[in-house]
Amino acid sequence: MSFTEKDLKQIANRGSDLKTIEQQIENFKTGFPFMTAKRAATIGDGMIKLDEKELNEYLEIFNQETSKKKLLKFVPASGAASRMFKSLYAAKDEGKSDKSVEQFHEQIKSFAFYNSLSKFLKTNEKQEQLEALLGSNGLDYGNLPKGLLEFHAYGDSTRTALEEHLVEGAQYANNKGKVRLHFTVSPEHRKKFKDLINKVLKSYEAEYNVKFDISFSEQKASTDTIAVGMDNEPFLDNKGDLLFRPAGHGALLENLNDVDADIIFIKNVDNVVPDHLKSETILYKKALAGLLLCFQKQIFYFLKRLEKPEPSVYMVNKAIRFIKENLSVETPKGFRNWSPEEKYKFAIAKLNRPLRICGMVKNVGEPGGGPFWAKNSDDSISLQIVESAQFDMKNKKQKEIFEKATHFNPVDLICATKNHKKEKYDLLKFRDPKTGFITEKSQSGKTLKAQELPGLWNGAMSDWNTLFVEVPLITFNPVKTVNDLLRKEHQPA
Structure with missing residues (x-):
């Protein structure tokens, strides 16, 4: 692929990487491979279901431990409401x-x-x-973006979706009275978000006796992907410039990579409910964060011992057993014949990576991704959120696996992105670049092909340690159409 001098200047001015763009064009030519799912993750087989006793235990861990932790609620909020x-x-x-x-x-x-x-x-x-x-x-x-729309009525007053996230954040992302929230927004709406925050913040701080620390970021132009014509040659706009397009929510991995926190709660901007229905959401957010801290403690225990000079074969085997039984990673074929050094490196690689808990709701026919056991590039098998578009539906066995999914991904994530030395992971190193999407779009009456980066909660986090936990359906109430706001879950009590 050869670019003109004008093209190269445009690429440099955008802050884009030439090699990345060349790879994107190659992706258009070769396409992205389908995921190979082994089976759906179900309760007892890759999916945890907490009983009341466990819920309370993890809630207690959260209450005890989080005063020492930096908490953050991360809300992708740039989506336009036009749909x-x-x-x-x-x-x-x-x-x-x-x-x-x-x-x-x-x-x-x-x-x-x-x-x-x-x-x-x-x-x-x-x-x-x-x-x-x-x-x-x-x-x-x-x-306007969804975050700025009035969602819920409270007597004579109303709350926008953004305000509901402030209220939620005050109740589970609260560390000693400080509540940190980060919203990803589009450049044209940033001022409107800031204006709304300035207007309402003091009243919410007084009502919940907290101080909010609100930050914003925008999807970086450098993450936009190049568009091509149906011949896979770069698509030029009416001015003769290369056309770049926003690369979907996977581009927000860069924004997530830039924030600093010990526990990060991720939830879509339109998935909020009025106060009278918030209690279960808050309970599960806290309990799942407690569960995350519990697993993180065990992972750090093994990492510290494996990093000692000449760790024992016993400790390596114990770590591998933990990886298999607790982190739901199935080792590659022939693993038992690997050398002690190879097994040691495998254990370190699987332990020393970001950790996430993914809340999953029972499948009620919503379109989108779900929890599966899937094959990785190193031939291991682990828990992955897989979108329907990543399945080869022409393959009878893969279609059957997809249809056996009992749960659905509501985008309810709790993440830990630091290692046992309190250093931030570079999250860009833990994504699978082969899990992007290609779609057909049109510009000025011409058909083109666009490319989305690996999705934030599927391909962008494919090499994270992942735990799936069933959460109640009431915690998932997205607003996809305006009439969803008429459902009883979005109406006053």
Whole structure:
């Protein structure tokens, strides 16, 4: 692949890496391989189900240990809300109506944002409602990110999704009265996020007797991926420049890599509930963080002993048994014939890496990823979140494995990204670059191919130690369409 001088200058100005871009073009040519899943992770086979006694034990560990830990709630919040209003746009612009549009109009007064909307309404006719909700002369919700939309009503007041995360954070990411939250936002909305924070922060600090430390970051331009035409040659825009596109949530691995914390809670911006339903979310967040600390302590125990001069064969074997039985890693074929030195290196490699607990909810037919045992590049088998697009559905056996999944990934992660010496891992070294996605898009009427980086919670974390834990369904209440806000889980008690 040869780039012109103009191309090279554009690449350099973006802060992109030429070798990475060349690899991306190669990926378009060769495609990404499907994952090889061995079986679905189920309760008792890769999935932990906590009973009440265990929940309370891990909750106690969390309460005892976290005063010494730096906590952070990390919320990907750059997603635009426009997809929430797809059917409403069709009604507004093309006069197309369906059941969801009718439901929106019939129950419009049940939305938390109705009072704000009503200020722009004179006749309250359907078209006027749509214009006022989505247009720039009204609430402009069609151009805002989800985090800034009014989600829930509390008497005469309302809360945006962002504010619900502040309230949640105050109740489980609270260390001695200090609550740290980090939001990833898009550049064009950063000011609006900051303005909202400045407006509401003092009242929430007074209500919950805490001090918030709020930070923001944007998806780095250097993580954007190059687009190509259907011939796999770089796609040029109307100005003759190379076209780069945002690379999906996997690009946020760079943002996650930049934050500093001992325990990081990750949750999508639209997955929040009103106060009367928060208790189970808070309980499980704390308990799962306690479980994470428990496993981390055992991992650090082995690492410290294995790093001593000439660790005993007994200690190496004990560590490998822990890796197999507790960290759910199946060794490669022929492992028993490996030399003591090779086994030692394997044990160190599997222990000395980031750790995450992934909450999983029972499968209720939601699209997306789930928990599986999958084959890794070193021929070991471990727990992975695998998206449906990563399965070869033409392969009968793989399709059957996918369909046997009992649980679904709600994006409920608790992460530890430091080693036993309190040093931060370079998270970019623990992703699987072969787990990206290729999609077809269009620009100025021309079809192109776009590439997404390995997803934040699947390929980007594929070489982490992973534990799956069942969490209650009430902890998963995403808002994918505007009418989801009419569900009882998003309505006042």
